[in-house]
Amino acid sequence: MFKWLLLFAGAGLFYLWIKGKKQAQFNAENPPKPNNKPERPTAPEVMVQCQYCKVHLPQPEAFTFDNRFYCSKEHLHALDSNGWVGDAQWRISPNQDTRPENVIPDLVVIHHISLPPGDFKNQSSSQHIVDFFQNKLDPNKHPYFAQIADQKVSSHFLITRSGDLIQFVSTQNKAWHAGISSFFDREKCNDFSIGIEMEGDGDSPFEASQYQVLANLITKLASTYPHLQFAGHSDIAPGRKTDPGIYFDWKKFQKETGISPEKLPFGLSSR
Numbered sequence: 001m002f003k004w005l006l007l008f009a010g011a012g013l014f015y016l017w018i019k020g021k022k023q024a025q026f027n028a029e030n031p032p033k034p035n036n037k038p039e040r041p042t043a044p045e046v047m048v049q050c051q052y053c054k055v056h057l058p059q060p061e062a063f064t065f066d067n068r069f070y071c072s073k074e075h076l077h078a079l080d081s082n083g084w085v086g087d088a089q090w091r092i093s094p095n096q097d098t099r100p101e102n103v104i105p106d107l108v109v110i111h112h113i114s115l116p117p118g119d120f121k122n123q124s125s126s127q128h129i130v131d132f133f134q135n136k137l138d139p140n141k142h143p144y145f146a147q148i149a150d151q152k153v154s155s156h157f158l159i160t161r162s163g164d165l166i167q168f169v170s171t172q173n174k175a176w177h178a179g180i181s182s183f184f185d186r187e188k189c190n191d192f193s194i195g196i197e198m199e200g201d202g203d204s205p206f207e208a209s210q211y212q213v214l215a216n217l218i219t220k221l222a223s224t225y226p227h228l229q230f231a232g233h234s235d236i237a238p239g240r241k242t243d244p245g246i247y248f249d250w251k252k253f254q255k256e257t258g259i260s261p262e263k264l265p266f267g268l269s270s271r
């Protein structure tokens with residue numbers, strides 16, 4: 001019995017050996033055809049850098065805003081360590097300089113502006129303000145522009161009628177928005193303040209979307225600058241300036257930002 005089993009196993013092995021030899025011969029005679037199909041070109045993965053935290057990531061995974069990239073929504077919506085807000089349009093103004101040494105902003109000044117005054121019908125009127133802060137205002141476009149085109153002014157932020165947020169100067173630097181001014185005996189308010197322009201005039205209410213964008217911006221600023229107080233331009237330059245004017249709703253501002261009324265030393269009444 002055992003003999004038979006051995007015989008069978010031997011025959012099996014012999015069969016496999018022969019089969020293997022044949023396959024090797026076949027392979028030698030029929031070399032595999034070279035694959036002439038061109039390989040599908042794979043696009044090199046474009047890497048971008050998060051503007052906020054500098055981490056590198058593939059572009060399709062990044063959040064993009066105003067030609068900048070962010071690794072997360074959180075970083076897109078934050079104020080970065082250089083004093084720039086991620087979800088603002090950056091339109092750098094040359095009208096700025098450095099703050100005095102060791103001065104951290106502790107005041108926000110609210111303004112209004114429209115160019116020409118009272119004209120804020122469309123996006124092009126917002127663009128006039130951008131041009132003005134970038135020293136690019138065309139004096140031939142309007143008689144009023146001819147009067148102001150040479151002024152060198154700026155603010156940190158502009159909130160347009162349609163709720164766009166535009167930033168001109170880093171919060172770490174001094175924007176030229178307040179002029180001759182005094183905040184409780186502290187002069188030259190530009191040194192220690194952040195200027196925010198609301199597109200509008202003294203004769204009409206501001207848009208609800210402008211208050212929302214403003215409240216959002218204040219939340220970001222307050223998390224970096226915890227000692228901020230808030231005033232209107234007319235509060236720090238009385239007799240010389242009237243903005244943001246009687247239509248700026250300080251109660252609504254306080255309610256939407258949730259800041260303590262003590263941080264509004266000029267009160268909540270319209271003025």
Ligand SMILES: [Zn+2]
Nearest residue numbers: 050053071075
């Ligand atoms: Zn990031």
Ligand SMILES: [Zn+2]
Nearest residue numbers: 111112233243
């Ligand atoms: Zn002003």
